[in-house]
Amino acid sequence: MTVHEAAALLRTSERTAWRLRARFERLGVDGIVHGNRARASPRRLSEPIRARIVELARTTYRGVNDSHLAELLAEDEAIVIGRSSLQRVLRRAGVGTTRTRRAPRYRSRRERMSQAGLLVQIDGSPHDWLEDRGPRLTLVGAIDDATGAIVAATFCEFEDGRSYLTILARMCRVHGVPAAVYRDRSGIFAPTHRGGPLGDAGTQVGRAFAELGIASIAASSPQAKGRVERLWGTCQDRLVSELRLAGAADLASASVVLERFIGRFNANFAVPPAVELPAWRPAPVARELDRICAFRWRRVVGNDNTVRVEGAILQLPPTHGGRGLVGRHVEVELRLDGRLLVVDRGRTLLVLPVSSDPHHLRRTVVTAPTGPAPAPGGAERPGYPPRADHPWKKRTIAPKERLPESLSR
Numbered sequence: 151m152t153v154h155e156a157a158a159l160l161r162t163s164e165r166t167a168w169r170l171r172a173r174f175e176r177l178g179v180d181g182i183v184h185g186n187r188a189r190a191s192p193r194r195l196s197e198p199i200r201a202r203i204v205e206l207a208r209t210t211y212r213g214v215n216d217s218h219l220a221e222l223l224a225e226d227e228a229i230v231i232g233r234s235s236l237q238r239v240l241r242r243a244g245v246g247t248t249r250t251r252r253a254p255r256y257r258s259r260r261e262r263m264s265q266a267g268l269l270v271q272i273d274g275s276p277h278d279w280l281e282d283r284g285p286r287l288t289l290v291g292a293i294d295d296a297t298g299a300i301v302a303a304t305f306c307e308f309e310d311g312r313s314y315l316t317i318l319a320r321m322c323r324v325h326g327v328p329a330a331v332y333r334d335r336s337g338i339f340a341p342t343h344r345g346g347p348l349g350d351a352g353t354q355v356g357r358a359f360a361e362l363g364i365a366s367i368a369a370s371s372p373q374a375k376g377r378v379e380r381l382w383g384t385c386q387d388r389l390v391s392e393l394r395l396a397g398a399a400d401l402a403s404a405s406v407v408l409e410r411f412i413g414r415f416n417a418n419f420a421v422p423p424a425v426e427l428p429a430w431r432p433a434p435v436a437r438e439l440d441r442i443c444a445f446r447w448r449r450v451v452g453n454d455n456t457v458r459v460e461g462a463i464l465q466l467p468p469t470h471g472g473r474g475l476v477g478r479h480v481e482v483e484l485r486l487d488g489r490l491l492v493v494d495r496g497r498t499l500l501v502l503p504v505s506s507d508p509h510h511l512r513r514t515v516v517t518a519p520t521g522p523a524p525a526p527g528g529a530e531r532p533g534y535p536p537r538a539d540h541p542w543k544k545r546t547i548a549p550k551e552r553l554p555e556s557l558s559r
Contacts, residue, residue: 195239199229203236204243215248216240257373262296266423267430269295269367270328271378272317274309277386283399289385289408292317293378295332299420300381300412301325305404311338311354311445312507316486318358319443326430330365332375339366354445361442363431384419385411445484445508451475457482457492461512464492466499475499484508 151159157167173181195203206227211219220236223229231239240246263269274290290313291303301324302317321328333339339359341352351360359366369375389411398404433439449457455474457464459482466475475494483491484506492500504514 195231195235200239200243202227203229203231203239204245207240207245213248255371260374262298262421262424264296264424265427265429266294266296266299267326267328267428269330269332270301270321271295271332271375272314273334273375273378273382274313275382275385276309277382277390279305279386279390279393280398280400280404281390281394283394283397284404285401287401287404288313289382289389290314290317291378291381292321292331293381294328295377296423297420298377299416303408303412305401305408307401309336309338312486314338314355315358315443315445318355318362319439319486322362322433322439322443323436326428327362327433328364329429329431330367331359332367332369332378334372334375335368340368357446358442362434384415388415440485440487441483444486447482449480449482451478451480459511460508462514464490464500464502464514466492469499484511490514 153167153171154164156171157164160167160170162170170182203223206223207214207219211222214222216237217233220231220233223231223236270292272290272292274288276286276288279287279289285307287305287307288309289303289305290309292301293299294301302321304313304316304320306313306316335342337353338355339353340356351357356366372379389408392411393404393407396403396407398407434442447459449459451457451466451474453476455466455468455476457466457480464482469475478494480492480494480499483489483493484504485491486506488503488506490500490502490504490511491498502514504511
């Protein structure tokens, strides 16, 4: 074998091959062994220092983690040692770590759903989207599991029920009602405590899912809803740059940029589903959808004909005929368009323009008790006496005639 062939076989340069050959001819097999083999490093800690470190770790600094111990040794004992070197010294001496870490959990790949609309993943991402130009916002969005397309998204101040109801209504209007949603275990979607008569429908968002017939699936880990988590990584890279280029500095301007970004994102990253036929169900009519995707509370009318909700006191106006509704169970609705409605059996009693945030209802001004009565129409008027000319007051049955005496016997 030539030296050139040996260098190729050893994956070394030809000069190194010549040097190895000369050492082999002079010293034999021992010439090939590295010269530092079985030698201690000149920077190795001496045995007394190593023993001192182990003693301090077991006595004075017992229970201190490795990184903290390295800092304390350098400050108090004048022993400078790196964290990794300290770990090797302690582990070889049998001193374990103060923190136990679980082994990574086994996870298997989950294939995409076959049809668009079978599963939608929803989540929120608080991030410094506007950087130093504006307030810190949260991006709440929904992504279809089959196609990876953004079906709805919105910027908001906080991740709350209003933001999720907003994207739910927007998704239903544009695409339809999905079969199921995949979400985290936040108290926005379901009560954090177990039990309860309403179950997952005990929250406003959970109630909306139930009324629309959407199955609500809680993820056990962030990895389970990986598609929407990866969406946030892409948005925090691309969307932040587009917001900077557009000069967006507030919520309104950021929302405009977001609408353009969604179309561009779906065109670049969405994939065709395995089954072309979508599984989106038709959404309810607009009026019913607005009622479902709203905050709703059941309240009892007080003796002073007022309704209390979220710190606000609403004075109900007199009904037709001047009667009150004391003790009546009514429903208070806070619509996403900023209207507060008090409804009794389908009949609207009161409409107020307020903020669509339930936390701001406390600022609602009490309405005047002598306000105008609602317009007639809608549902029937329960509890009102009939008019004088009502058919119920008309005598339609002939008076009973007295039978002859012979027949009565």
